[in-house]
Amino acid sequence: MIKLLEMAKFFLTKADIPSDGVLADFTMGNGHDTLYLCRLVPMGMVYSFDIQKEAVENTAKLLKEEGISNAKLIYDSHAELEKYIPGKINAGMFNLGYRPGGDKKIHTMKESTIKAITAAIKKLVPGGILVVSVYPGHEEGRLEGQLIEETLCDYDKKDYSIVEYKLINSPDSPFIIAVQANSSYKEKD
Numbered sequence: 001m002i003k004l005l006e007m008a009k010f011f012l013t014k015a016d017i018p019s020d021g022v023l024a025d026f027t028m029g030n031g032h033d034t035l036y037l038c039r040l041v042p043m044g045m046v047y048s049f050d051i052q053k054e055a056v057e058n059t060a061k062l063l064k065e066e067g068i069s070n071a072k073l074i075y076d077s078h079a080e081l082e083k084y085i086p087g088k089i090n091a092g093m094f095n096l097g098y099r100p101g102g103d104k105k106i107h108t109m110k111e112s113t114i115k116a117i118t119a120a121i122k123k124l125v126p127g128g129i130l131v132v133s134v135y136p137g138h139e140e141g142r143l144e145g146q147l148i149e150e151t152l153c154d155y156d157k158k159d160y161s162i163v164e165y166k167l168i169n170s171p172d173s174p175f176i177i178a179v180q181a182n183s184s185y186k187e188k189d
């Protein structure tokens with residue numbers, strides 16, 4: 001079966017991201033997704049967020065080692081994204097939960113997650129995609145997934161196509177929600 005990370009990357013290929021595009025990694029962690037996104041837009045920019053100083057430090061180190069300079073690393077919550085991202089984005093990623101190798105008590109929380117996801121969706125260009133990886137194996141992750149599903153169910157299908165990729169015979173396994181702004185989508189704000 002296609003692995004979660006492979007599927008997240010597959011969804012991104014459907015966003016027709018130009019080499020000078022603008023992307024966002026809303027949960028920087030140790031920087032692996034940020035690095036991946038930076039390579040997708042060598043002439044563009046990646047905004048990357050985390051509330052842990054160690055995440056920002058680890059990511060800065062990784063990007064330096066890899067010779068990557070097209071990322072803005074932001075030591076703040078993704079819920080504040082509007083302060084930092086001035087325009088539209090071609091795509092974005094949320095990889096929820098806690099930082100691998102870090103303090104498991106510091107993890108994404110449903111209130112800030114939903115605020116950030118709904119704000120990020122508004123920033124998508126027509127055809128742009130947001131990919132969210134959810135980890136329902138712990139209680140906050142389960143509630144987070146539930147809230148995202150409930151909220152996104154109400155989005156108009158004329159404006160957005162929203163899919164879920166999940167193992168239905170393993171409810172505790174991680175799953176993906178992908179949101180694409182339809183090509184006919186017109187900014188309402």
Ligand SMILES: C[S@@+](CC[C@H](N)C(=O)[O-])C[C@H]1O[C@@H](n2cnc3c(N)ncnc32)[C@H](O)[C@@H]1O
Pocket residue numbers: 025026027028029030031032033034049050051052055076077078079095096097098099100106107108109112113
């Ligand atoms: C599963 S990790 C991300 C993995 C990462 N994308 C990578 O490639 O290593 C989740 C990250 O989300 C961060 N996080 C939690 N709450 C956050 C918030 N409100 N805003 C931004 N990042 C947050 C955590 O600190 C943690 O580093």
